[in-house]
Amino acid sequence: MKLFNLRGGVHPEGHKALSALHVIRELPLPKHLYLSLQQHIGAPAAPVVQVGDRVLKGQVIATAQGNVSAAIHAPTSGTITALGDWVSPHPSGLTAPTMTLASDGKEQWIETPTVADPFALAPADIAARVGAAGIVGLGGATFPAALKLNLSRNSGVQTLIMNGGECEPYLTCDNLIMRERAAQVIEGIRLIALAVEAKTVLVGIEDNKPDAIAAMQQAAKGTSVKVVSMPSMYPMGSEKQIIQVLTGNEIPAGGRPADIGVLVHNVATAYAVQQAIRFGRPLISRIITVSGGALNQPCNVEALIGTPVQELIDFAGGYRLPATRLVLGGPMMGQQFTNTQVPVLKGTSGVLALTASEVGQAEASPCIRCATCVRACPVGLLPLEMAAHIRVSDLTGAVELGLRDCIACGSCSYVCPAHIPLVHYFNYAKGDLAAQERSKLKQESTKKLAEARTERIARIERARAEAAAKRKAAREAKERAAAAAKAATEEA
Amino acid sequence: MILPAIISLTVLGVVFGLLLGLAARYFKVEGNPLVAEIEQLLPGAQCGQCGFPGCTGAAQALAEGNAPITLCPPGGRAVVLALSAKLGIEADLAGVKDVTPMMAEVKEEICIGCTRCFKVCPTDAIMGAAQQIHSVFREACTACGKCEAVCPTESIKLQPIPTTLQSWHWHKPQEVTA
Numbered sequence: 132m133k134l135f136n137l138r139g140g141v142h143p144e145g146h147k148a149l150s151a152l153h154v155i156r157e158l159p160l161p162k163h164l165y166l167s168l169q170q171h172i173g174a175p176a177a178p179v180v181q182v183g184d185r186v187l188k189g190q191v192i193a194t195a196q197g198n199v200s201a202a203i204h205a206p207t208s209g210t211i212t213a214l215g216d217w218v219s220p221h222p223s224g225l226t227a228p229t230m231t232l233a234s235d236g237k238e239q240w241i242e243t244p245t246v247a248d249p250f251a252l253a254p255a256d257i258a259a260r261v262g263a264a265g266i267v268g269l270g271g272a273t274f275p276a277a278l279k280l281n282l283s284r285n286s287g288v289q290t291l292i293m294n295g296g297e298c299e300p301y302l303t304c305d306n307l308i309m310r311e312r313a314a315q316v317i318e319g320i321r322l323i324a325l326a327v328e329a330k331t332v333l334v335g336i337e338d339n340k341p342d343a344i345a346a347m348q349q350a351a352k353g354t355s356v357k358v359v360s361m362p363s364m365y366p367m368g369s370e371k372q373i374i375q376v377l378t379g380n381e382i383p384a385g386g387r388p389a390d391i392g393v394l395v396h397n398v399a400t401a402y403a404v405q406q407a408i409r410f411g412r413p414l415i416s417r418i419i420t421v422s423g424g425a426l427n428q429p430c431n432v433e434a435l436i437g438t439p440v441q442e443l444i445d446f447a448g449g450y451r452l453p454a455t456r457l458v459l460g461g462p463m464m465g466q467q468f469t470n471t472q473v474p475v476l477k478g479t480s481g482v483l484a485l486t487a488s489e490v491g492q493a494e495a496s497p498c499i500r501c502a503t504c505v506r507a508c509p510v511g512l513l514p515l516e517m518a519a520h521i522r523v524s525d526l527t528g529a530v531e532l533g534l535r536d537c538i539a540c541g542s543c544s545y546v547c548p549a550h551i552p553l554v555h556y557f558n559y560a561k562g563d564l565a566a567q568e569r570s571k572l573k574q575e576s577t578k579k580l581a582e583a584r585t586e587r588i589a590r591i592e593r594a595r596a597e598a599a600a601k602r603k604a605a606r607e608a609k610e611r612a613a614a615a616a617k618a619a620t621e622e623a
Numbered sequence: 624m625i626l627p628a629i630i631s632l633t634v635l636g637v638v639f640g641l642l643l644g645l646a647a648r649y650f651k652v653e654g655n656p657l658v659a660e661i662e663q664l665l666p667g668a669q670c671g672q673c674g675f676p677g678c679t680g681a682a683q684a685l686a687e688g689n690a691p692i693t694l695c696p697p698g699g700r701a702v703v704l705a706l707s708a709k710l711g712i713e714a715d716l717a718g719v720k721d722v723t724p725m726m727a728e729v730k731e732e733i734c735i736g737c738t739r740c741f742k743v744c745p746t747d748a749i750m751g752a753a754q755q756i757h758s759v760f761r762e763a764c765t766a767c768g769k770c771e772a773v774c775p776t777e778s779i780k781l782q783p784i785p786t787t788l789q790s791w792h793w794h795k796p797q798e799v800t801a
Binding site for chain 1: 667668697702724746747764786790792796
């Protein structure tokens with residue numbers, strides 16, 4: 132199949148052999164699971180159980196709220212012991228509303244609806260079941276999958292692209308799931324294709340995963356699913372980039388893949404979809420890469436959602452060398468964290484413990500305008516110019532240069548010889564713009580409130596004046612009547 | 624004798640009245656339309672934090688160039704930017720120290736339910752009734768501080784708005800020192 136060229140991109144060292152050589156291991160059942168209510172993009176889920184309730188494995192413990200949200204299920208059977216704030220894997224280090232589940236070790240499943248022939252289901256039914264299973268995009272964006280399926284079907288998507296790029300260094304969880312569970316992944320892919328009525332189904336896998344490509348090709352034999360090997364490059368696994376490489380089409384600025392008739396899902400999401408449709412199992416566990424030079428035995432584990440990260444680190448044999456940096460997700464776009472009590476979320480693809488030599492931190496120095504970042508940017512932006520505008524707080528200038536099209540892949544920061552934290556500037560600017568947008572909305576609403584109040588006070592004043600006038604008129608009429616009556620009696 | 628006097632005075636009155644009426648019509652002094660436009664951009668809470676009597680007064684001062692475009696604390700940077708675009712004044716945002724966003728908060732233990740605060744709130748952001756503990760709607764509060772001034776027990780105070788997971792964003796990177 133003809134592949135199209137990608138603009139920019141970088142080639143960071145893969146470090147994938149650390150964890151890719153071992154099979155997926157299952158983590159022993161943790162004593163406590165910490166289930167954050169905000170594990171997806173959109174509104175937090177609303178708890179439907181009380182503290183002290185006993186829940187079964189797979190039972191809904193929090194339901195989706197509003198249009199963009201996802202349900203959360205109990206990853207094991209046990210008792211809800213708390214509902215409160217707990218550290219969250221968020222760069223701010225703030226706490227998030229979290230449910231604590233004490234496992235009872237019985238792993239008692241709730242009754243799950245199995246489907247004998249999932250391919251006989253209606254597309255809308257598949258999407259509904261995916262939604263009920265609380266599935267979100269497992270590539271990292273954690274957008275509710277059912278919503279994406281419905282949106283794509285309604286906008287007439289023709290091409291389904293399954294993302295097996297996994298371009299982030301260290302991460303091998305998608306590689307392993309494709310190698311070991313190819314049949315299930317392919318079935319999940321076919322179900323997603325059925326749900327959106329897609330004509331073409333492509334699975335893009337980077338050529339640094341030959342075993343995964345072979346396994347997937349084997350499993351895809353006799354189906355309409357086409358497995359494509361793509362060159363290894365960062366950020367090949369980004370939605371916009373994989374579409375560009377496989378179809379040659381670019382998503383218009385500010386647009387979505389559906390605008391050009393494409394839907395992109397991660398291969399791990401396909402596995403979750405297959406489990407949900409065929410066995411009725413909600414998304415309660417995921418495969419996570421535990422890796423980094425600081426760990427004794429880097430590996431891939433299947434962990435329950437809500438497992439504290441410390442248990443994963445212990446399972447990987449603990450530290451071999453002091454870890455200078457702990458990262459959730461990949462080293463390019465992942466989030467640093469310090470508190471190892473943070474729980475695994477649905478979107479956690481990796482836990483990395485990196486040594487000082489792997490981090491290679493250096494002091495930032497002034498920009499020498501070498502434009503290496505311009506060559507590296509896969510979107511075709513001018514990172515150095517954008518950062519210069521943001522540095523002097525000219526966010527509008529940065530937006531004019533295309534800040535909103537930045538995918539925050541970090542390629543520019545990676546190649547910058549002056550070690551300028553370019554992507555940090557862009558993240559700051561995007562956050563600040565969003566905050567400005569929020570304050571503008573607030574101002575508009577408070578302005579309406581102030582106007583309503585002025586109007587109300589005027590109305591009350593008017594009503595009061597009218598009432599007073601009426602009273603006065605009544606009094607005068609009474610007086611006149613009294614005077615008239617007096618005159619009448621005097622006359623008589 | 625009296626008739627011509629009445630007639631002449633009446634005629635004079637009518638003529639001058641007409642003249643004045645026509646003059647009022649044709650020599651009408653237009654109010655500065657910019658004032659209304661600027662007022663549209665301001666939050667409209669009439670809080671008086673800028674030192675002018677309400678948003679109209681502030682808009683007038685801005686139109687005349689007697690006030691800096693950074694005068695409106697509840698408006699924040701968004702209003703500064705809007706004013707800078709409207710008036711063509713370079714907004715020196717680098718110099719603008721961002722004030723911590725604040726909101727009023729009721730200390731419930733010492734609120735006596737006197738209703739004074741919600742009577743002065745320009746955006747109806749306070750809920751309460753006589754002898755009931757009052758509370759503040761975070762989304763409607765502009766942190767104008769009027770309630771703080773009238774509270775007899777110092778129960779209502781401006782507090783920084785707590786950062787939540789939804790409102791948090793990356794801070795600005797440290798400047799590279801040349």
